[in-house]
Amino acid sequence: MIGGFNRKWGLPLPQVPALAAGTAIVFEGFEIDEAQIQQLEYRGIGERREDGFGRVAVNWLKKEKFLVSLPKSSSSSSLPCLKKEGSHLLAEQMAQRLLEQKLEQYLQTRVGRLSLDEGISNSQLSRLQSVARQALPNGDCSLVISLLNNLPSNARNQFERTKIGNKSFRKQLDEWLENPTDWIEGITEVKIADVERNFNDDRAKEDKLAQKYTLRLIMAVAKKATKEKK
Incomplete structure (x- = not known):
């Protein structure tokens, strides 16, 4: 009916x-x-x-019998091999976006578990965010390192006495900036057809992907701490 x-x-x-x-x-x-x-x-x-009712096809299937055979098993990878340049380029773009999506999700989860103790002023947090934002387009962590190394004594003491987990904020920043891939854990490679990507492959190193997400991590932690103060 x-x-x-x-x-x-x-x-x-x-x-x-x-x-x-x-x-x-x-x-x-x-x-x-x-x-x-x-x-x-x-x-x-x-x-x-x-x-959309009443659509008909007449003598659509004229053959009474069809032969079906299973494909021969292959020991090679089941992933399709992309032969056309356009298809390979599209697969690379899809893998890149999927990798960035995983990194974005991991970044949000990591920031949610981090918090700063009292001890650092909003002006220092704002300055840290500003320099990290300036360094972000090129993934240039040296700009933030230079900022931390040239702080006046009062500001340096604020970074030293402020805790993030069981470490001083300054020590944690140094570890993130000097080894930007160490804080990223549990993200396996991304595969689209025969294209494989991970956050530390040659393409990611060329794009400074880990450095850029490390700078975003620092910005997010500083921003979160500023909001919590308010």
Whole structure:
């Protein structure tokens, strides 16, 4: 039984019987020419054809038997090999985006577990964010390292006495900046067809992917600490 709803009237349509999609009907001793077949398939039959009902195909499958065979097993990888340059380029772009998505999710999870103790002013946090943001486009961690190495004594003491976990904030920043891949854990490689990517492969090193996400981690931690102070 097929029903429906008329939005113009705001009323349900009367239910009527209809043949289920995929129904096959056989007519024996009946002839139909090509022109009639084309007309039937173009126009359809029955009611509510404007809603998609009444679509028919005539003599669609003429073969009575089909041969099916299983593919030969192969010891090689089941991943398809991309032969066209455009397909390979598209797979690389997809793998890159998927890798960045995993890194983004991991970054958010990591930031949620980190917090700073009292001891550092908002002005120092703001300055740290500003330099990290400046370094982000090129993944240049040396800018933040230079900032930390040239702090006046009062500001340096704030970074030293502020704790993040069981470490001083200064020590943690040094570890992140000197070894930007060490804090990223549990992210396996990404595979799209025969294209493999991970956060520390040659492409990632060239793009300084780990450095950029390390700078974003520092910015996010500083921003979170500023909000918590407010």
